Amino acid sequence: QVQLVESGGGLVQPGGSLRLSCGASGFTFSSYVMSWYRQGPGKERELVATISTAGGRRNYTDSVKGRFTISRDNAKNTVYLQMNSLKPEDTAVYYCKADRSDGRQYWGQGTQVTVSS
DSSP states (O other): OOEEEEEOOEEEOTTOOEEEEEEEESSOGGGSEEEEEEEOTTSOOEEEEEEOTTSOOEEEOGGGTTTEEEEEETTTTEEEEEEOSOOGGGOEEEEEEEEOTTSOEEEOOOEEEEEOO
């Protein structure tokens, strides 16, 4: 059974940090490009960051560059999103996604991040 389970969300003050984790099971994690997406209130889901299968290539949306870092541990079947200098506009449900080159893809259920004083 394929599962992607996000954790680490919560309430944080502006300027604070959170580290999201996404644990994978039921598929060959190291064969999948991993991404983090987010969907804020009243907004469309957007791509936040992507990491290649071996972790050598990372891409970020402009609004999080310099503040967020995506990483992965293929031995632990886990992808991470370190979020620093958080802003209220980062408030969203954060989802991880797995993509394989043949088009197969999986989504997690999401974890809520709220940035507020």
